[in-house]
Amino acid sequence: MQLFYTDNIESAICELSEEESRHCVKVLRMGEGDTLHVTDGRGVMCRCVIVDAHPKHCTVHIEERIEGYGSRPYRLHLAVAPTKNTARMEWLVEKAVEMGVDEITPMVCHNSEREVLKRERLMRVAVSAMKQSLKATLPVINAPMSVAEVIGTPFDGQRFIAYCDGDHRTPLHEAYRGGSAQILIGPEGDFTGEEVRQALDAGCLPVTLGQYRLRTETAAMAALAFLNLMN
Numbered sequence: 001m002q003l004f005y006t007d008n009i010e011s012a013i014c015e016l017s018e019e020e021s022r023h024c025v026k027v028l029r030m031g032e033g034d035t036l037h038v039t040d041g042r043g044v045m046c047r048c049v050i051v052d053a054h055p056k057h058c059t060v061h062i063e064e065r066i067e068g069y070g071s072r073p074y075r076l077h078l079a080v081a082p083t084k085n086t087a088r089m090e091w092l093v094e095k096a097v098e099m100g101v102d103e104i105t106p107m108v109c110h111n112s113e114r115e116v117l118k119r120e121r122l123m124r125v126a127v128s129a130m131k132q133s134l135k136a137t138l139p140v141i142n143a144p145m146s147v148a149e150v151i152g153t154p155f156d157g158q159r160f161i162a163y164c165d166g167d168h169r170t171p172l173h174e175a176y177r178g179g180s181a182q183i184l185i186g187p188e189g190d191f192t193g194e195e196v197r198q199a200l201d202a203g204c205l206p207v208t209l210g211q212y213r214l215r216t217e218t219a220a221m222a223a224l225a226f227l228n229l230m231n
Helices: 018-027 086-099 119-132 146-153 194-199 216-230
Strands: 003-005 013-015 033-038 043-052 060-067 078-082 102-110 156-162 179-183 205-208
Touching: 003 018, 003 119, 033 060, 078 216, 086 102, 086 119, 086 205, 086 216, 102 146, 146 179, 146 194, 156 216, 179 216
Parallel strands: 003 033, 078 102, 078 179, 156 179, 156 205
Antiparallel strands: 013 060, 033 043, 043 060
């Protein structure tokens, strides 16, 4: 199954972008009459046939349209402090999309070592990961927010904050009841006590991911893996 992305599949005939067309025609050597799949990243999966194998504007005819392809009855929102190393953040976005995440919010914390991100680059990574993992839904990647902004934004589901030090934390597998969840993962220097207090006051449950200290991107992936497994 070859999957391509376009944001316009409203009509029976659609045209792939120049980048997608080049990959389809030049790299994969697909031609007229070949079957491929196209998604708009909003849950629609289309089975298509190539009608014009142009390397810059490949045109396809939609033969079958599936709404809500791979839809789930829950949403997972990862709010995570960007890593100092940009490559690690891009790796996290890639793997989070493959694993199954619906929304990612880069979170600016007191101990953050990076506050500026190339959001367009992260979106390209997310699109590539969506196609590779044969999904039809592209996660939302928000602009960076402070901890206060994240917890001040309504969320319909359980909310957790995972951090390293402190009492009264519950293992995530004991606190989670299933369904939609939002989890906050802090920077390399962890959350400050004030940030934890703000999150708890906003209704976040304090959780631990185990006895070992994990890197930010490792903690994020461990949390997503567990939340998806429980669902």
